[in-house]
Amino acid sequence: MSEFIPPGTRFFDLPSPFPMKRGGHLQQARLAYETWGELSPQRDNAILILTGLSPSAHAATQPDNPEPGWWEAMLGPGKAIDTNRFFVICCNSLGSCKGSTGPASLNPGTGQTWRLDFPDISVEDIAAAAHALVESFGIGELASLIGCSMGGMSALAYLQLFPGASRSHINVSGAALALPFSIAIRSLQREAIRLDPAWNQGQYDADTYPESGMRIARKLGVVTYRSALEWDGRFGRVRLDSDRREDDPFGLEFEVESYLEGHARRFIRVFDPNCYLYLSRCMDWFDLGEYANGDAMAALAALQVPRTRVLGVTTDILFPIQQQEQIAAGLRAGGHQAECLALPSPQGHDAFLVDFGRFSPAVADFLADI
Template identity: 60%
Template sequence: MREFIPPAARFIALPSPFAMRRGGELAGARIAYETVGRLTPERDNAVLILTGLSPDAHAASHPADTDPGWWEAMVGPGKPVDTDRWYVICLNSLGSCKGSTGPASPDPTTGEPYGPGFPELSMEDIADAAAHAVGALGVERLACVIGTSMGGMSSLSLLDRHPGLARGHINICGAASALPFSIAIRSLQREAIRCDPHWNGGRYDDGNYPQRGMFTARKLGMMTYRSALEWDGRFGRARIAPQDGGTGGNNGHREDHQNHGNHGNHGDYRDGDAPLPRDPFGHEFQVEDYLERHARRFARRFDPNSYLCLSRCMDRFDLGESRGGSTEAALARIRLEKALVIGVETDILFPLRQQRQIADGLAAGGTDVTFLAMDSPEGHDAFLIDTVRFGAPVAKFLTTL
């Protein structure tokens, strides 16, 4: 169990103890964050980014860490989220392994990682921790909250539980609750990890690590982050070139330059590739090799217990249920000046009807809402890859705040 903390991450201490919604509490917990841009004397230009399942707080490069961030094309000087104008705060979610307190963090009562003993996490806990972090940074009211993927869920919880915290909201490929298909996929991912012989009830270490379970979980995730349309156009039935010796090849197809999770919503591509073994039933098609490569790059860069914790948290989120009513009524109770809700027509993990529900619900409460259905082949990951298409409406919306 290890944490993977960006070199420029800073930390905000949470109230101790920090009570968890489903029971239990954390002592000495913290939230990791990074900021880009300058806060105005009036403190009215802060934009908060809440991330998908696996990103860290390094959304964009800056002098303290010049490596590209997981949303580098969208955040920075002159970019859609223009840091010449906005003071951008990106938080690593509570429960993660990228600097914020989570299962890989030491339990102060034992000195050992929490592991499977980490208190049950809810989206409301992530939201409350984010609200505390914003206040600790001296911001009373945000100009905008931007939530992507799982961050779209935590953003809605934040806005619901902390009225008046933001003027505007951008929800990208988010949802107000988890759908059965998404729950089923994440259930299989968790099962793959827990069935690995090295899982050991969540008490693994670097020498006995559930790597194959993480490989399978990651591959299942990658299949839902993209669309069948993209798989067809990108790989077709292309086979691995014989000269590659089983290590694969991309037949001229580009490799991803964004790391969705680094769920950038999904991976870290800084590690080198190791040769893939050949066997009679091994990889024959390039799409198989692609999935294997991405799984290898991710498996040792995200803690399995954190993966389980955040995944389960997503499944259990229902904005309406948390308020004892319907999802539509809960959305209508959120008070904002403006909102931009973006979905992708090819997204199978957070399908377009979920973003339409968010837009309709916020509008019913009086928010001035713009809803966009993107025609992108990239599926759920489109906001990380198809940034030309996403950048224009995000930039336009922010100019109206």
């Protein structure tokens, strides 16, 4: 498979060799990123955004890419993350297929696609790559570090690995460790991909793409990204207009099924299955507590970040609100100023991507004081 790189993407060459936490290293690796705003002469107005599993670095419109970004409503002049004031960097996670080096990239040692020869990737590797990018701008301390979903994990790893790297932090629907329910869901997603015969131990191409496995994996994900409240309010038990086909007696019958099918089909050909497997697994492995004898609260208390706002959603089942409350409580235990805002959005884990009426004021209010 090939990579899926948005127009206008910029690239940073990582130090070579780039060591990986779980063993091995990368040669000639790169990180895809985009920037908005102007870096101040003092280099003290930078914000770094770390993304969830699937987004690219294209968080907002660029001159070279007028397509709306995945956080378009949050980032730009006069918006919550105000590019008139801040220099904003968003990087695509190491291990992804949106421009950063990952399993879908070429291995310079062989000239072939990495596939399953790619080294095991960790959340810490993602954080270390992002930090190298920030250092390349001559930025010694970020004004704020923002992490969303998997990026919330990456942000905590960033703060752990690089003490004092940011004056403030916004953790959006993140977690200090993976919970059993989330691990179970992601395990099923990976199993769906691996059991598709077309996956073929990672040896697929555009003509033999494991479409069924990716469809099911994506559907499982989307079910957990939203809440039961939203599914009920949005679809109820509304049936499709068409009758059931005799040749497919157990096919799509309800509108919610049709929605999931459409969502999955839009995703499957724009994300590499092997990259999905690697990044999904790295979230399951993450546990900040390993830096404090298994005590996540102690590890959070030891982080050096003066001010933090943790945003969570009361209907989130994938990264439930108690995980955001844990982050804030752990930071406060270390003597830091930290608060958790539990937002009552009906849209579950995906709320930060759609419920801007709640998330925008919460982010803007915090950044106004840094």
